[in-house]
Amino acid sequence: MKDPVEDKAVAAIKRGDLLELQIDDLAFGGAGVGRVEDLVVFVEQALPGQKVLVRIVKKKKSFAEARLLQVLAHSPHQTEPQCRHFGQCGGCAFQHLAYEQQLAFKQKQVEETMRRLGGFESLQALPTLPSPQVYHYRNKMEFSFSPLQWIPAELLGQQTAEDAGIYLGLHVKGFFDKIIDVATCWLLPPLASEVVGAVREFAVASGKPAYHARNHEGFWRFLVIRQAQNTPDLMVNLVASEYDEALAQQFKKMMHARFPQISSLYYSTTQNLSGVAYSEEEYLLSGNRCINEKLGPFIFEISSNSFFQTNTLQAQRLYDVVAEYAQLQSVENVFDLYCGAGTISLYVSQTARHVTGFESVAAAIADARRNATLNGVENCTFVLGDLRDGLSDTQHIRTHYGQPDVCIIDPPRGGMHPKTVEALLRLLPARIVHVSCNPATLARDVKLLCANEYHLEKIQPVDMFPHTAHIEAVALLQRNH
Helix, strand or coil: CCCHHHHHHHHHHCCCCCHHHHHHHHECCCEEEEEEEEEHHHHHHHCCCCCEEEEEEECCCCEEEEEEEEEEEECCCECCCCCCCCCCECCCCCEEHHHHHHHHHHHHHHHHHHHHCHHHHHHHHCCCCCCCCCCCCEEEEEEEEEECECCCHHCCCEECCCCCCCEEEECCCCCCCCCCCCCCCCCCCHHHHHHHHHHHHHHHHHHECCCCCHHHHHHEEEEEECCCCCCCCCEEEEEEEEHHHHHHHHHHHHHHCCCCCCEEEEEEEEECCCCCCCCCEEEEEEECCCCCEECEEEEEECCCCCCCCCCCHHHHHHHHHHHHHHHHCCCCEEEEEECCCCHHCCCCCCHCCCEEECCCHHHHHHHHHHHHHHHCCEEEEECCCCCHHHCCHHHHHHHCCCCCEEEEEECCCCCCCCCHHHHHHHHHCCCEEEEEHHHHHHHHHHHHHHCCEEEEEEEEECCCCCCCCCCCCEEEEECCC
């Protein structure tokens, strides 16, 4: 029976109150978790083991959200962040948490999510596979321009400086229109950070205004940098609202004078009002249309808008796990669902009889076919179509592409459509290898697949994004006999 005094104490807590909390856990997404009796309080940037002073910013019946004001007692796992922007942008959540504890947290999150949402009560995930690099690991980064610079309240007592300058950087967490003018990003290779500084200087000198995300006026929009890890290739793509030939030539001259190693230089335009750095019209100023990246023995062409795993070195380890779980002996017919540009398809083609990749994005299928040709791979077929409906005619699929022995699934963050799950259960491959960037949808999908026909053999968390709360996992499902 609950103590009525305790109930009253919790009920008395309201928005704006100051509380001292002991943080004892991390929630899915990375917020620290403290408790006042039965009230769960989520605190961004707080770590287990810390005692903190917080201000309540949202109060519901069973939980509250609070802003961290002061760390009163440090966690034994706390470290000093490398980045001076840590805690401001949405890029990193855990630079202040020792890396081995980040790995343990991600393993625990996968286990708890699979138990809570999937019903796998006795599941024990394998230890999280660490990234070969914990800093400077990203091969792609998108930066946004803004006329408004975010300045932390503790520095100037205000959140933005309305001085209509030109700032280039990353979004403040939770805001689509506020930009941190980034000096150095520790997730990028150092050369890429130098490029950001040079492009900022060029934009300021151009006399053209930065784009304002609220009133949709301005010229400079985005900067996209792709730097390969296993080849020397470097792509720089400056995105504006319209094309200016004189500026484009000035940009080309400046960039090649300062960065002769650039292998693909673009000036692109977009009229899209969203905050996504997508090039609608591209102007190749110099170099090659694509950059090349290497995974294992394979070379992949990456265009300015194409998807490619952001952590190259860890992607190879991820694909090694996929290949291990697929258990291919050169006689299997493999389906790769949501195949994208064919990276997994090509990677496992070495030990498969044949691989058929299915994907709904036409540009990705074109990339996959081109990559197969580039690598001389002849045992891969790539099929364009929406998996939700494309797999529904099981007899047609079997007639044209054969009965799959193994299905590899790498869906988007939202997971598989229920119709795709149903089709997969009609195809009934001997093994399913499910790759996921979202433990919640992974638990949902695997629960459906394991209702009758399959059982979950094992699950391997993979840290694709150190210092963030993002979690990748590979699950092996075996068909029941």
